[in-house]
Amino acid sequence: TVRNLFLLPGDGIGPEAMGEVRKIIAYMNEAMNAGFVTDEGLVGGCAYDAHGAAISEDDMKKALAADAVLFGAVGGPKWDSVPYEVRPEAGLLRLRKDLELFANLRPAICYPALASASSLKPELVEGLDILIIRELTGGVYFGEPKEIIDLGNGQKRGIDTQVYDTYEIERIAGVAFEMARTRNNRVCSMEKRNVMKSGVLWNQVVTETHKAKYSDVQLEHMLADAGGMQLVRQPKQFDVIVTDNLFGDMLSDVAAMLTGSLGMLPSASLGAPDGKTGKRKALYEPVHGSAPDIAGKGIANPIAMIASFAMCLRYSFNLVKEADNLEKAIANVLDKGIRTGDIMAPGSRQVGTVEMGDAILNEFKAL
């Protein structure tokens, strides 16, 4: 089999983190005959510098054609004042939209070795394992009108539109219920139905989808503000959380921070299965950003990027055993007290990006 990967390392620490994934890919090709074929493009600020756009048409075509996209990170102070349409984030948003990656899976897990790094009391986060399912191609991110109007008299009006259709809610709810079945069988849906009409519809459609097809799964509804509170108060009460694009952005960041493992959390963005082949378009990216302050120093933590590749093995190629092993390799390396600077703790050994990547690869080889 040929497995086409399109690599978009992006800006900041993206390229360094991606370098460590490349080593794992090379090893899997050599030792396991995995058949990965990689191509590479530009996204974000570096694409703007090269082409004047946050991603070129050529690279968009390659992303659309690939079996999976691996995405690093975008942005940095260098591009803080480029025009809105070509800002680094526009590349990521276009990828999500044009590839129709409506389902963003964000696991918030607490690595046992890092429970003490959380700002929460360790007993509240030890063993934490939440999966946040964020709708990724709708809502206020893409709704129209989205504009700034000049009203005259020195007054402007900024407008964004939150919009959700039944089918969009149905399909993301479906993903949440399916995922819950592979876990602890519980879904909590979050919206603000008490102030938003899109929230009213969200609540109805999730309820109906549950009733029609997934009544074996336990379903709870929570207002998104209360949800944010409950994440801080008692995160372990959740199994799968499903929510819209903007609430998902906020809540998954809060959840990520709770784990103490922010630099380690991966994400998968998936499209619908193709009618004929059953294949899903997919993009995998770390939850963390481009961290321009530490870029190029060889000290960035590559774990989130490597864990994103593990999700890729699992969801795009059904290489379940390999995904499990790669995740185990990460946990083992942490257990051995090997740490990059961001997760350094007394008594551990501090290493750089490359050493961390090597340690994980060696562990992976040994499993």
Added chain:
Amino acid sequence: TVRNLFLLPGDGIGPEAMGEVRKIIAYMNEAMNAGFVTDEGLVGGCAYDAHGAAISEDDMKKALAADAVLFGAVGGPKWDSVPYEVRPEAGLLRLRKDLELFANLRPAICYPALASASSLKPELVEGLDILIIRELTGGVYFGEPKEIIDLGNGQKRGIDTQVYDTYEIERIAGVAFEMARTRNNRVCSMEKRNVMKSGVLWNQVVTETHKAKYSDVQLEHMLADAGGMQLVRQPKQFDVIVTDNLFGDMLSDVAAMLTGSLGMLPSASLGAPDGKTGKRKALYEPVHGSAPDIAGKGIANPIAMIASFAMCLRYSFNLVKEADNLEKAIANVLDKGIRTGDIMAPGSRQVGTVEMGDAILNEFKAL
């Protein structure tokens, strides 16, 4: 002087909590000749039961005419399926909108006696004192269109509109900068300018307002998702946070939960000073909800409601000394180990709503 207070105890634990404020008002009238004249109305579910609306026109008139409104809480399972237009929250939203209470002040403070009740490590929250300034009459809460459209074919479309005009951002930024000057002189403005046009405008207008009139205050900008993270990671980095209606809803709830003092946090919602009299319309309410599960049992914590009245003394009547004393009375009672069930800790004495109110009143008398 006559000081007109309009009391809207609302549903759930609202009436019990309001009862404890009434005792303080009575005492201030007797002992300090404070001149409070109170009237009372219905809001939320109880108003719906009485009038079929979440607040009657008559009570709206009284709220508009009063110097200040004291608001308890609204909602409960009993009204979960009343029509959207008359749901309990509609009463609160109408009050905010018709009284033009655009500035919502939400202090997130950690009472020293309660630092250990936080889910965060005590060292991260001890001494925490953030003021969140949330825009309260704009954004996605009130923007039009706000509707559910039937598209046929079993498809519906839920729409909400996020909209901000220059003057709305200017005036809330002004409040934030003014408040910062009375505190640690730092403002952090939060939006999602990387995906929202209203965020782009928000960022610009805050920046310009700062430059034009408040350049003595330190200003920082943060993306709202990163802001949520930073609140969890290191809340003490903040002094004043200014943000829009929806982000403010989410972020202030997260901040409230961090303090471990959720049942104790007050809020003030203020209008613009009147051109002639300089008076502001104002509504004061606890951050917590109606807690229907414990309503009517005499065990609710009245502290948030009493602390909201302290804010009323400060912001509506300029009774600064009295406000300080009332806040001190609360802290003293907590220091003495007197606790309602929600904040009970080993070695403390558990009391009910009335006893807690009495303890605070006695302490207040003694100051």
